[in-house]
Amino acid sequence: MKYILMMTGTKAGVDTYRAWSKGDVQTHFAYLTKLNKELSESGELVANEGLAAPEQAKVVRAGKDGVPVTDGVFPEAKEFLLGYWIVDVESPERAYEIAARLSGGPGPGGVSTNMPIEVRQIMGRRTEDL
Amino acid sequence: MELPLEHLLRELAPQALGAVVRRFHDFAASEDAVQEALLAAAIQWPQEGVPDNPRGWLIQVASRRMMDYLRSEEARRRRETDMAVETARLTPAADAEPETDQDDTLTLLFMCCHPSLSPSSAIALTLRAMGGLTTAEIARAFLVPEATLAQRISRAKASIKASGVPFRLPTNEERSQRLRTVLHVLYLIFNEGYTSSAGPELQRLELSREAIRLTRAVYALLPDNAEVAGLLALMLLTDARRAARTSADGELIPLAKQDRSRWDQAEISEGIALLTAALAKGSIGAYQLQAAIAAVHDEAVRAEDTDWPQILALYELLKCMSDNPMVALNHAIAAAMVHGPSQGLDLLKALDSDTRIAGHHRLDAVRAHLLEITGDFPAAVKHYRLAASRTTSIPEQRYLMMQAARLSESIGSTD
Numbered sequence: 001m002k003y004i005l006m007m008t009g010t011k012a013g014v015d016t017y018r019a020w021s022k023g024d025v026q027t028h029f030a031y032l033t034k035l036n037k038e039l040s041e042s043g044e045l046v047a048n049e050g051l052a053a054p055e056q057a058k059v060v061r062a063g064k065d066g067v068p069v070t071d072g073v074f075p076e077a078k079e080f081l082l083g084y085w086i087v088d089v090e091s092p093e094r095a096y097e098i099a100a101r102l103s104g105g106p107g108p109g110g111v112s113t114n115m116p117i118e119v120r121q122i123m124g125r126r127t128e129d130l
Numbered sequence: 131m132e133l134p135l136e137h138l139l140r141e142l143a144p145q146a147l148g149a150v151v152r153r154f155h156d157f158a159a160s161e162d163a164v165q166e167a168l169l170a171a172a173i174q175w176p177q178e179g180v181p182d183n184p185r186g187w188l189i190q191v192a193s194r195r196m197m198d199y200l201r202s203e204e205a206r207r208r209r210e211t212d213m214a215v216e217t218a219r220l221t222p223a224a225d226a227e228p229e230t231d232q233d234d235t236l237t238l239l240f241m242c243c244h245p246s247l248s249p250s251s252a253i254a255l256t257l258r259a260m261g262g263l264t265t266a267e268i269a270r271a272f273l274v275p276e277a278t279l280a281q282r283i284s285r286a287k288a289s290i291k292a293s294g295v296p297f298r299l300p301t302n303e304e305r306s307q308r309l310r311t312v313l314h315v316l317y318l319i320f321n322e323g324y325t326s327s328a329g330p331e332l333q334r335l336e337l338s339r340e341a342i343r344l345t346r347a348v349y350a351l352l353p354d355n356a357e358v359a360g361l362l363a364l365m366l367l368t369d370a371r372r373a374a375r376t377s378a379d380g381e382l383i384p385l386a387k388q389d390r391s392r393w394d395q396a397e398i399s400e401g402i403a404l405l406t407a408a409l410a411k412g413s414i415g416a417y418q419l420q421a422a423i424a425a426v427h428d429e430a431v432r433a434e435d436t437d438w439p440q441i442l443a444l445y446e447l448l449k450c451m452s453d454n455p456m457v458a459l460n461h462a463i464a465a466a467m468v469h470g471p472s473q474g475l476d477l478l479k480a481l482d483s484d485t486r487i488a489g490h491h492r493l494d495a496v497r498a499h500l501l502e503i504t505g506d507f508p509a510a511v512k513h514y515r516l517a518a519s520r521t522t523s524i525p526e527q528r529y530l531m532m533q534a535a536r537l538s539e540s541i542g543s544t545d
Contacts, residue, residue, distance in 0.1 A: 043282035046274050088274055090248055126325040127523040128492075129375065130384035 002046065002122040003095040005085040005102060007115060010078070014054060024108045031105045039087065039098065050083040086122070095119055135175060138184065139168055143262030146188040148234025151297050154196050157241060158287035161259055163195035164188065168262065235260075236351050237299050239344075243312040246293050251286040252315045253322070258283055260347075261340050271337055272322075309352075313361050313417065316345050320365050324372065338369055359408035360418030366401035367424035370394040382525045386433045398428045419448045438467040455487035463496060471503040491520035495530060502537060511537045 009017075020028075039045035051057075057080065063069035085102065089095050099117040107113040143164065150160040167188045181187040242256040250272075257263045257271075269279035300308040323337025345362045352358050374388040405421045423444045430436040445461035458481055466474025478497055482488050498513035514534035521527050 040277070041281060041285075043278050043280075043285060046278055088250075088278065090250065121522050123522050123524045123527070125524055126322070127382055127526040127529075128325055129371075130382055130495075130526075130529065 001091070001095070002086060002088050002124070003092075004120050004122055005087065005095070005099045006118040006120070007082045007084065007102060008079045008118065009054075009082045009115070010080075011054065014082075020108055024106075027106055027110070028113075032102075035101055039085070044087045044089055044094075044098070045085065046088050047086040048084070051081055054080050092121070095121075135172070135180070138180070139171060140262035142185050142188055143168060144235050144238055144260045145185055146192060147259055148238045149185075149189045150192045150196060151238065151241075152234055153193065154200070155297060156196075156291070157295075157297065158291050159196060159199055160192070161287060163192040163199065166195050167191040233299060235347065237297055239312055239348065240300055240308050241290060241295060241297070243308075243315040244290055244293065244295055245308070245311050247286055247289055249315065249318055251282055251289070252311075253319055254279060254282045255286040256315055256344070257319065257340065260344055263340070309355070309357075312348070313345075313357060316341050316348070317361060317365075317417075319344070320368075324368060338365070338372070341365060342369065354411070356408040356411040356413055357415040357417050359404050360415055360421050363401045363404040363408065364417050364421035364424055366397045366404070367421055367428050370397035370401065370428060376525075380525065382529045385427065388433075390431065390433075393428065398425075401425060401428070414447070416448065416451050419444055419451070423448075436467075438464060442468045455481055455484050456492070458484075459487065459492060459496060463500075466500050466503070471500040474500045475504070489520065491517045491526070491530075494520060495526075498530075498533065502533075507537050507541045511541070 036045065036048060039048075059071040061069045061071075085098070087095060087098055089098070096119060099119045103115050103117050104112045105115070146167065147160060147164045150164055151157050154160055170191055171184070171188060175181070175184075239256070239260055242259050243252045247255065254268055254272075257268045258265065263271075265280045265283065266276050269276040272279065299305070320338050320341035323339070323341060326337070342362070342365050345358070345365060349355075349358050349362050370393050371385075371388065373394070374390065374392040375383055377383055401421065402425050405418065405425055408418055409422070423441055426437050426440050426444070442461070442464040445457065445464050448457050449461055458477070462474045462477035462481070465477055475497065478493065478500070481493055487493055494513045494517035498510045498517060501507075501510035501513060511534050514530050514537065518527050518530035518534065521530065
C-alpha cells in the first residue's frame with residue numbers, strides 16, 4: 001500500500017528553524033538521514049523530496065489567453081509543503097508508525113518538534129471485477 | 131535480448147538455482163550466483179550460440195561463483211570454520227540419494243513462499259527465483275523504484291537464511307499448510323496482473339501470464355492435487371475475460387455488460403476441463419469452488435443466460451468453507467439475482483456489523499447497485515458517492531462517480 005507522508009510548515013515555523021543552533025540543525029539532519037537509511041534498507045522508501053524554500057514558491061493560475069499568472073510570496077499564516085516521503089508498506093498502521101518517527105525529529109534542546117505529518121493513501125490503478 | 135532466449139533463461143533459472151542450493155545450501159548466496167550466471171548467459175549466448183547443455187552451463191558458472199565466494203568467506207572465517215563440514219558441503223556423499231530436479235523446483239518454491247515472509251516479499255522473491263524476472267522487471271511491475279525492490283529481495287533472502295529453513299521438502303504434516311501459502315502467493319501475483327489491466331499499462335510485465343506459467347509448473351509437479359488444478363482453472367477462467375473488462379479508454383466494464391465475443395474460448399475450455407478433472411477427485415476446496423463459479427459465468431453466452439441459481443448454490447458452499455466477508459458479499463449479490471434485490475439488501479445488513487467489511491467501498495457499491503434495481507434512486511446515488519469516496523482505486527472511483535452522475539441525471543436532481 002502506498003502512502004504519501006507530508007511535512008508542512010508555516011513561515012513563522014521556518015523562520016524559527018533558521019535560527020536554530022548549528023548543533024541542533026546537525027542533530028536534526030542526522031535523525032532524518034538515519035530514518036531515511038532505515039526506510040531504504042527495509043525496502044519501504046519509494047521517494048523522498050525536500051522542497052525549495054517557500055520564498056521561492058509561486059502560486060500559478062490560468063490567466064487571460066492561457067498566459068500563466070504567478071503570485072509571489074506565501075501569505076504569513078498559510079501552511080505549505082516542506083517535503084514528502086512516499087512509502088510502500090504492508091498496513092496503514094506501519095504508515096502511521098513511520099509518520100510518527102518523522103514527527104519525532106529533535107529540535108532545540110533535543111525536544112521533539114512534534115510536527116504534524118499528513119498521511120494520505122495514494123490511489124492505485126488496480127480494481128476487482130465489477 | 132531476443133524473446134526465445136529470454137524464455138529459455140526464465141525456464142532454466144529455477145532449475146539451476148535448485149541444483150546450486152542443493153549443493154551449497156546457502157540460498158541467498160546461490161541466488162546471487164545464479165543471477166550472475168544468467169547475466170553472463172544473456173550476454174554470451176547471443177554471440178556464441180546457446181550451449182548444448184544450457185542448464186549445465188548455468189549450473190557450472192553459478193557453482194564457480196559460489197566456490198569463489200565460499201573461498202573468500204573461508205579466508206575470513208578460517209578459525210571458526212569446521213573444515214570437515216566445509217569439505218563435506220562441497221562434495222556430496224558417495225551414498226547420497228540423488229534428489230530429482232522436480233523436488234528441487236518444488237523445494238525452491240516452498241522456500242520462496244515461506245510463511246515467515248510478508249506477502250510482498252514472497253511475491254518478489256518468487257518472481258525472481260522461480261520466474262527468473264530481473265529486479266528491474268519486477269520493480270516496474272509493482273511501480274516501485276528498482277532499488278526499493280532490490281532491498282526487499284535482499285531482506286527476504288536474509289530472512290530465509292536467519293530462519294534456518296533447510297533445503298528440503300516440507301514434512302507431510304507441514305505440507306498442506308505450506309502448499310496453501312504457495313498457492314496464495316501465486317494467486318496474489320495473478321490478481322496483481324489481472325486487476326491492473328485497466329487501461330494501457332505498457333511498461334508492466336504480464337504478471338497474470340507469469341502466475342499462470344508458474345501454476346502450470348506446480349500442477350505438472352503435483353498432478354494429483356485438486357486444489358492446484360482448481361487454482362490453475364480459476365486463473366484461466368478469469369484471465370479469459372481480460373480483454374473485455376476495459377474499454378479502449380481504460381474505462382472499467384462490469385461483467386454484465388462485457389462483450390463476450392472478446393472472451394478467450396480456448397482458456398475457458400481448458401479451465402473447464404481442468405476443473406472437471408479436479409472435481410472428479412472427490413475433495414472440494416475453495417479454489418475449485420471459485421473456479422466453478424467463474425466457469426458458470428464463462429459458460430453463459432449472454433449475461434442474461436447466466437445460471438444464477440447455480441452460482442448461488444456454489445456461494446452457499448463457499449460460505450461454509452470460508453469466513454471471508456467478501457464471499458458473503460458476493461453471495462448477497464447472487465441471492466439478489468435469484469430472489470430479488472430486497473433479499474440481497476437484507477443479507478448486506480448482516481455485513482454492516484462485520485468490522486472487517488463495514489465501511490468498505492465494495493459494500494456501499496453493491497448496496498447502491500441493489501438499491502438502483504429496487505428503484506430507490508436517491509439512496510442509490512448516495513451510496514455510489516459514498517463508495518467513490520472510500521475506494522482507493524482510480525478506475526473504480528471513476529466508475530462509481532459515473533454511476534452516481536448517471537442516476538442523478540435521471541432523477542433530475544441537482545448536485
